[in-house]
Amino acid sequence: MDYELNIDKVKEEIKKKKPKKILIQLPEGLKPRSREIMKKLKNNKDLEILLDGEAVYGACCIPPEKEREKYDLIVHFGHTELVPSENVLYVPVESKKEVKEITKKALKETEGEKIGLTTTTQHLHKLKEMKKTIKEEGNEPVTRKGDKYIREGQVLGCCFIAATDIQEKVDSFIFIGSGNFHPQGIANSTNKKVIQGNPYNGEVRKIEKGKWMKEREMRKDKARNSETFAVIETPHPGQTHNKVTKEVTEKLRKKGKEAHIIRMNQITPNKINHLPFDAFIVNACSRIVLDDWKNYEKPILLPKEAEELIEP
Numbered sequence: 146m147d148y149e150l151n152i153d154k155v156k157e158e159i160k161k162k163k164p165k166k167i168l169i170q171l172p173e174g175l176k177p178r179s180r181e182i183m184k185k186l187k188n189n190k191d192l193e194i195l196l197d198g199e200a201v202y203g204a205c206c207i208p209p210e211k212e213r214e215k216y217d218l219i220v221h222f223g224h225t226e227l228v229p230s231e232n233v234l235y236v237p238v239e240s241k242k243e244v245k246e247i248t249k250k251a252l253k254e255t256e257g258e259k260i261g262l263t264t265t266t267q268h269l270h271k272l273k274e275m276k277k278t279i280k281e282e283g284n285e286p287v288t289r290k291g292d293k294y295i296r297e298g299q300v301l302g303c304c305f306i307a308a309t310d311i312q313e314k315v316d317s318f319i320f321i322g323s324g325n326f327h328p329q330g331i332a333n334s335t336n337k338k339v340i341q342g343n344p345y346n347g348e349v350r351k352i353e354k355g356k357w358m359k360e361r362e363m364r365k366d367k368a369r370n371s372e373t374f375a376v377i378e379t380p381h382p383g384q385t386h387n388k389v390t391k392e393v394t395e396k397l398r399k400k401g402k403e404a405h406i407i408r409m410n411q412i413t414p415n416k417i418n419h420l421p422f423d424a425f426i427v428n429a430c431s432r433i434v435l436d437d438w439k440n441y442e443k444p445i446l447l448p449k450e451a452e453e454l455i456e457p
């Protein structure tokens with residue numbers, strides 16, 4: 146098992162609050178462990194535990210307020226608190242992967258002495274160890290201090306302040322974690338070299354800046370001749386930006402385009418490919434557009450990209 150689930154923390158909360166009905170939210174990677182988790186938490190026959198079967202991508206995916214009221218407790222595994230709510234317990238899941246060797250390996254590819262250190266929620270408990278390793282190798286680790294919602298060194302796919310706030314104080318960045326979404330976001334939001342060290346496969350790579358910029362232009366080109374648009378928003382509390390939906394819809398209409406609003410729980414290709422619109426604007430998690438756009442038959446754009454398209 147590569148992750149520490151912190152089940153004891155949840156058991157303590159159950160003991161304290163004595164809930165009768167619990168909803169468990171798990172990121173997709175942990176759903177295979179759902180039976181194990183539910184069995185461990187059920188401490189009496191009257192306690193009803195439900196698993197949220199919808200995809201959970203981030204802390205923004207807690208249920209909307211009205212839905213939350215149906216449960217005494219919602220246990221959200223895998224992410225730190227983003228949307229404060231009385232009956233939601235956020236339980237960060239900690240990766241057991243070693244970080245010392247990968248930090249050393251990544252350091253070899255950096256430039257300069259001052260190294261901006263960033264990582265994702267799963268490795269935050271090892272941030273101290275990463276900092277120590279950077280010092281031992283003769284460099285100076287630099288991190289942005291944490292606050293209520295963004296911890297020290299923590300990047301989210303939609304929030305890179307852990308890097309942007311310190312970019313003028315560092316020579317290059319190290320990102321310790323997997324995937325492309327987070328390190329690419331750091332590279333595109335800062336003006337420094339970014340090296341990713343992946344603790345899961347031991348690989349180190351330089352993140353090429355500008356990849357997203359090229360893709361952004363390709364997306365806009367694909368949507369350029371569209372006449373009918375759908376602006377999609379979700380009910381997820383951390384993603385609901387009604388003002389943005391309204392603004393972009395109005396702008397499209399002013400330019401003579403036909404624009405409608407769609408509300409959707411989860412945005413997937415098979416849910417929208419057949420809908421009668423030329424292009425879609427996704428006002429939700431930017432990962433859907435930035436990472437998955439090639440999986441959609443029709444063009445999908447971020448609200449900002451749609452605005453650039455109609456107001457070049």
Ligand code: SF4
Nearest residue numbers: 202203205302303430
């Ligand atoms: S909006 Fe996307 S990137 Fe931001 S927290 Fe939610 S899932 Fe993560």
